[in-house]
Amino acid sequence: MAVEFKVTQEVLAAAKTQWDFDIAGGSKHGFKDTQLAGKPYFCRMKMIDTHTHLYVEAFDEDRDAAIAQAIAQGVEEFYLPAIDSTYTQRMLDLEQAYPEQIRLMMGLHPTHVKENVAEELAHVQEQLEQHRYYAVGEIGIDLYWDKTYIKEQQDAFDQQIKWAKAKQLPIVIHCRDAFEEVFEVLEENKGDDLFGIFHCFTGTRADAQRALSYNLKLGIGGVVTFKNGKIDQFIHEIPLTELVLETDAPYLAPVPHRGKRNESAYLNLVAEKLSALYAQPIEFIAAQTTKNAQSVFLRNNF
């Protein structure tokens, strides 16, 4: 997305650092140059989709086109959360096809914690040793679909957090109808080495504060555009430095695509909604959330 941005003396004066200027200019390659003052400045809005399942069957017909379209909209990086071992090869193949754009996570999704949980966890552990992953995710607790394996879900969550800490990796949390249960496990594991993203955050203001207290950013996606999504009522009171953008494609498409297949290309609709809620230019939302995402995924890997 090419954005014409006017570089004013005020912007230059306010920009104390390279990053400040990048944010003010909404540019990936911002530069501080007083010669620019007063002149239109064309830049490309960079966004990171911190949570997208591009490797699933829903994209089998048009995966490359979906990725190309997202890139055309300014999405320059895609972080792919794992589900279970049946998808690992697909994820590795996709990373090989797009080494500059695709970043992988490894983990066992709570809705896939079943009787074979031990083998699945062994696979996660083995992969974490063999390959470079950017996070352990998505992991957590989901009591919406099924409570049969609640104990196994809690144990798997706890175990995977410990692996993330040992590898100095962030965690990406999936939580559905299980805030108390998730917070209980986080409380037991809290510390400087616990950090990451609370994906698809749908909780209350108090839940948000509690998540932040565990060094977690809030993953904001299509739900923020829903009429009954609730988080739109208070999210602007949370500092923008605590949010990252995500789609959770192919699920949870933002308005006006609600109910259809979600795509990483729709990330700008999430950014647009945040732009309205925070009363800030979309370029600022894009730049700040990009910086936030990098601070999580690259915290120990710069």
Ligand SMILES: [Zn+2]
């Ligand atoms: Zn997901």
